[in-house]
Each structure stands twice: as structure tokens, then as C-alpha cells.
Amino acid sequence: MDLAERIDHFRRVAEEWLRGLYHGMVSHPAYEKIEHEAEDQEDTFMLACFPDAFGIPSPVSYYTAELLPYLEDEFEAWERRMWNRGSLLERKGEQYHF
Amino acid sequence: MERFVFFGGKGGVGKTTMSSAYGQKCARSGLETLVVSTDPAHSTADVFDQEFDDEPRSVEGIENLSVMEIDPDEELERHLMETKRAMGDQVSPAMVNEIDRQIEMAHQTPGAYEAALFDRFIDVMRDADPYERVVFDTSPTGGTLRLLSLPEFLEGWIDRLLHKRKQSIELYERAAIGNREPRRMMDGDPIIARLQERKEMFEFAKETLRDEAAFYLVVNPDELSIRETRRAIDSLADHGLSVRGLAVNKLTPEPDDDEDGRGARYLRDRVATERERLDELHETFDPPVVAEVETRVREVKGSLLAAVADELDVAV
Numbered sequence: 001m002d003l004a005e006r007i008d009h010f011r012r013v014a015e016e017w018l019r020g021l022y023h024g025m026v027s028h029p030a031y032e033k034i035e036h037e038a039e040d041q042e043d044t045f046m047l048a049c050f051p052d053a054f055g056i057p058s059p060v061s062y063y064t065a066e067l068l069p070y071l072e073d074e075f076e077a078w079e080r081r082m083w084n085r086g087s088l089l090e091r092k093g094e095q096y097h098f
Numbered sequence: 099m100e101r102f103v104f105f106g107g108k109g110g111v112g113k114t115t116m117s118s119a120y121g122q123k124c125a126r127s128g129l130e131t132l133v134v135s136t137d138p139a140h141s142t143a144d145v146f147d148q149e150f151d152d153e154p155r156s157v158e159g160i161e162n163l164s165v166m167e168i169d170p171d172e173e174l175e176r177h178l179m180e181t182k183r184a185m186g187d188q189v190s191p192a193m194v195n196e197i198d199r200q201i202e203m204a205h206q207t208p209g210a211y212e213a214a215l216f217d218r219f220i221d222v223m224r225d226a227d228p229y230e231r232v233v234f235d236t237s238p239t240g241g242t243l244r245l246l247s248l249p250e251f252l253e254g255w256i257d258r259l260l261h262k263r264k265q266s267i268e269l270y271e272r273a274a275i276g277n278r279e280p281r282r283m284m285d286g287d288p289i290i291a292r293l294q295e296r297k298e299m300f301e302f303a304k305e306t307l308r309d310e311a312a313f314y315l316v317v318n319p320d321e322l323s324i325r326e327t328r329r330a331i332d333s334l335a336d337h338g339l340s341v342r343g344l345a346v347n348k349l350t351p352e353p354d355d356d357e358d359g360r361g362a363r364y365l366r367d368r369v370a371t372e373r374e375r376l377d378e379l380h381e382t383f384d385p386p387v388v389a390e391v392e393t394r395v396r397e398v399k400g401s402l403l404a405a406v407a408d409e410l411d412v413a414v
Binding site: 031032034035037038039041042044045048049050052053057058059060061062063064065066067068069070071072075076079 | 177180181184185187188189190193196197200201203204205207208209210213214251252255256258259262263265266267268269270272273274281288289292293296
């Protein structure tokens, strides 16, 4: 293996590592953060749609019930999040990788 | 005259009589007329001596007149079944039970009955094409006012839901930079489409009530009825709806001058008090008094209905 090839190889490896490092440290947590925020927004939406799941009567639950068949994934994830979430602090803290 | 005419008022003042009489009057002058009873305790069947149901049915012996009695229970059932059918197509068997419970629950909340009634209400206004005049015999004041205030209220609610949904989808789309598929997409989102559809329905109701509807209140010459009417006028005004006129019903007939028995004295006293109430109605209320109808000894039906219709000074 001559020098040029070795330098090339090294550069490829370094590039891959750098990209991975950047992804892991900067961009991935950022996606995660945005996605978490989206989930939070979705939770508020679900709660506004189905407060009767928690015993709060809603004037529009008759209308939002017809959305349920299309909200399967959201509904399941929402219920899981609602029941599992220990505290808001825990939920918000999850996104920081200490 | 507007296409949709509403008669409202306290329970037992004679809304059904007035709306049936007005319906008959319109039919007589050649307008294709539909009388819609929205009171859960329907009594139009008693007035016309004929059974009616959720579909418009023409009245025997009176041309151009049809009657329907809205049945929210039927609508509720239909809505429940439709939602469940959609669920069967969409949802995986594992989740069916969970979601089924939620759907059932939503159909038993106190608002469900009203929402179903409201849906039928809008359907009637939407499909009113064959009729030139639709007369609504509404449920007693409280229920009707709530019903009429629904569109604005619900529209606001749906708006907020739409906004939230759009926000979360936007974030999902933003989170999916690069090759990743976003978890949800704005285009073709069935939830947004549904909410939008509902929103349009409420808008239609709001506009129709504002632009194409006239409201009349039926009053009896007694203190309670007058007070409730005052409140009803105020709260209708709060929703941007104005009352076109007051129909005074159940006035006591005056005895002949030469009569002086106990009954005659009673009637004379009664007429005097009612006179005061009537003056109050004439002087302190904005909407004009459009009818002064005397109490009938017998139930108002058949030819008596026509007589009442003649006393009703509401434009056809």
C-alpha cells in the first residue's frame, strides 16, 4: 500500500468518524428534540380531543370520536405516554444525554 | 321573509300550536312548507292527528305541508355504527377493544345527544331544497339557545384542534431531515381532512342562522313567561341573532258586559291583569307583538288551527 492510498484511507475513516460524531452530538439530539416537541404537541391535541378518557367531559367528544379509527398509532402511544410519564421534568430531561 | 323560521319559548306556552299554525298558513298561500319538530317530546302528531317520524311526511288533507319529527337517538346510533365500521377497516385487532371503549364512551357523554340533534338540524337546513319554507318547532328556551349557540362555540374548538394537529405534523416533518420519512405528513392527513369538514359544517350553520333565519318567541301573559322571554332575547342577541316578533298565546277571553256571575267576575279580573302584561310586552320589548291569540277551550287542531293561523300576523 503506497502512501497516497494510506492517506486516502485515513481521510475516509476520519471523515466517517467526524460525520458520526457530529450526528451523535449535534444533529441527532436536535432531531430528537424536535420530535419530542412534536410528541408533546400531539399529546395536547389528543388530550383536547379525548379528555373523557380521563373523566373530563368534552363538548366535542362526539365529533372527535369519529377521528379515533384514524388515530390508532397516536392513541396507543399517547395512552402509553400519559400513563408512564413520571413527571414533566423527567420527560423534558430525557432529551439531554448526560 | 327568510326561508327558515324558528318558534321558541318557555315550555308549555304553545310553540307547537304556533309553528303548526304558521306552517299551515304558509302552505295555504302556496309555499311548499316543512314543519320540523326538534323537541324530544314531540307533539306535532297530536296537532295534526297523524303519526310522523324522522323523514318528512306530507300531512293528510293539507296541501303543500309536510312534517318531520327529529329523532336524535337514531342519529346517535347511526353515527356510532359508522364510526365503528371505520374502525373495523382501519384499526388492527389488537387495538380494537381499546378504541372501541373510547368510542362508546364518547357516545354516552351528555353532549352527544345535543351534537346528534345539531347534526340532524344542519342536515335539514342543507337538504331543504324541495321546501320554500321550513318552520322549526324548537324545544323549550334553554335547549334551543344552547343549540343555536353551538356553531360558534364548536367552530372555535375545532379551530384549536386543527391548529394543534398542524403544529405537531409540522414539527414531525421538520424532524425528518435527510432521508428519513416523517412520522406524519400534512398531505392526505385524514384527521385534518375530517376536522376541516366539520369546521365547514359549523360555518354553514352559523351563516345560515345569521342570514336566512327568523326567530319568533311565543309568550304567555304571565310573569314567568315574560321574564324568560326577556332573558331569551338577550342571549339570542349575544349570539348575534335578533328576535323578529313575539306571539302572545293563551289570552283569557272577556265575558259579555251583561254577565255578572262568579265566572264572569273571575274572567274580568284575569283579563285586567293580562292587559297589564300585554301593555308591558307592547311597551318595554323591542320585538313587536305579532299575535294575540285567545285560549281555546278545546285542543287546537284541524279547523281551530286555521283560526289561530289567521290571528298570526307573521308575513308568509
